[in-house]
Amino acid sequence: ETGVTQTPRHLVMGMTNKKSLKCEQHLGHNAMYWYKQSAKKPLELMFVYNFKEQTENNSVPSRFSPECPNSSHLFLHLHTLQPEDSALYLCASSQGTSGSVNEQFFGPGTRLTVL
Amino acid sequence: GQNIDQPTEMTATEGAIVQINCTYQTSGFNGLFWYQQHAGEAPTFLSYNVLDGLEEKGRFSSFLSRSKGYSYLLLKELQMKDSASYLCAAMDSNYQLIWGAGTKLIIKP
Numbered sequence: 575e576t577g578v579t580q581t582p583r584h585l586v587m588g589m590t591n592k593k594s595l596k597c598e599q600h601l602g603h604n605a606m607y608w609y610k611q612s613a614k615k616p617l618e619l620m621f622v623y624n625f626k627e628q629t630e631n632n633s634v635p636s637r638f639s640p641e642c643p644n645s646s647h648l649f650l651h652l653h654t655l656q657p658e659d660s661a662l663y664l665c666a667s668s669q670g671t672s673g674s675v676n677e678q679f680f681g682p683g684t685r686l687t688v689l
Numbered sequence: 690g691q692n693i694d695q696p697t698e699m700t701a702t703e704g705a706i707v708q709i710n711c712t713y714q715t716s717g718f719n720g721l722f723w724y725q726q727h728a729g730e731a732p733t734f735l736s737y738n739v740l741d742g743l744e745e746k747g748r749f750s751s752f753l754s755r756s757k758g759y760s761y762l763l764l765k766e767l768q769m770k771d772s773a774s775y776l777c778a779a780m781d782s783n784y785q786l787i788w789g790a791g792t793k794l795i796i797k798p
Binding site: 576578614617619632664671677678679680682 | 697776
């Protein structure tokens with residue numbers, strides 16, 4: 575138990591569906607992240623929020639839309655996804671975004687399958 | 690470009706020692722992290738090095754050479770529960786983590 579929870583753990587959706595992934599951290603951290611993890615590939619950073627403000631958006635397609643209503647909650651809204659978007663989506667949090675305070679605590683992930 | 694290289698897979702025997710290497714090329718450098726990820730689980734933090742040298746934490750040690758762009762994770766007295774993927778990540782000048790693809794470590798009895 576890392577103090578970061580994600581729901582749902584598994585999600586199967588069609589290309590025309592709209593769904594949302596939820597992440598919550600109970601660590602009092604200020605920064606939250608969304609990553610995509612595909613088999614045998616490096617973790618891909620998607621979005622970073624620091625003190626609720628988006629600080630990174632690594633050329634992510636607009637069919638992925640993040641939302642950070644407060645420092646403890648992070649959402650990833652999904653719509654009109656493609657089969658190649660199937661992957662493990664990991665949420666993480668850290669105390670800050672520089673130096674050793676960038677130690678990130680990960681949630682268990684949402685295994686997404688797009689049909 | 691920025692790049693992290695680590696072996697895809699390694700095999701070792703229970704009770705033995707294994708060294709997982711990682712080389713990095715980043716725009717600036719603000720430290721190197723190692724994470725452990727068991728299959729189907731979240732990555733968990735193992736170590737952070739920013740200065741040259743060896744840092745020991747129980748059975749696990751991590752080494753960094755900034756001049757060579759090189760790090761390794763050393764696991765001693767291997768146990769079956771150490772079977773996992775080990776992720777190397779370097780922090781660049783913008784404090785962004787650049788991740789390797791991970792090394793899958795298989796422990797045999």
